[in-house]
Amino acid sequence: MDNQTLTCCSVAFSQVIRQAAVDVLGHSEAASLPRREDGCISPGALIAALEQRYGATAAKGIAQRMGRAAFQYFLALYGSDLNLTGMEYRLLPYRRRLQAGLQAVSRKLAEECGAEINQEADASAYYWQISWQRGLGDGDGRRGFSYFLAGMAQEWMSWSGGGKFYNVREMPDSGNCVLKIDQTPLD
Numbered sequence: 001m002d003n004q005t006l007t008c009c010s011v012a013f014s015q016v017i018r019q020a021a022v023d024v025l026g027h028s029e030a031a032s033l034p035r036r037e038d039g040c041i042s043p044g045a046l047i048a049a050l051e052q053r054y055g056a057t058a059a060k061g062i063a064q065r066m067g068r069a070a071f072q073y074f075l076a077l078y079g080s081d082l083n084l085t086g087m088e089y090r091l092l093p094y095r096r097r098l099q100a101g102l103q104a105v106s107r108k109l110a111e112e113c114g115a116e117i118n119q120e121a122d123a124s125a126y127y128w129q130i131s132w133q134r135g136l137g138d139g140d141g142r143r144g145f146s147y148f149l150a151g152m153a154q155e156w157m158s159w160s161g162g163g164k165f166y167n168v169r170e171m172p173d174s175g176n177c178v179l180k181i182d183q184t185p186l187d
Contacts, residue, residue: 008040013112016077017041020070024062043113047144060147067151071159074152078108094161098183101160102126102153109149127171128153128179146170146177153181161185
């Protein structure tokens, strides 16, 4: 893994983040978000900028909303490569489609953002345990970026699950971020 991957998201995924930022914040606010000269966005720097401008609590909500908005761009960019947009995938049984899709999305997000995302499941939920690579900024910023990933997971579940709303939330954990993704929709 090269240093670029360790310090920021890939250039392609950074573009997905920027497009989502425009959708959520507007052009002028999105243009003020930090990025490197090569166009990469650091998860820690992104969250720090949102926290500075909007406060810690609002930054988490904005990050989650940006994650939801980013999903459509993520799917357009990576969907066919991950075999998520073809008829084969759409015809899988419901539970298998959700689980297989979450695994593919989590692998790609981990690759693009310099994280390790392990997926587990029990009878009622899927769990993403997110461990960050060193060099991605402070722990709070990376933890805040998990709200962005939660938004992506929530929108994925809705898209893949027929438009229903699935609860996705962060679970307490001492060292890593753990997202709990309910298998049953709220509606």
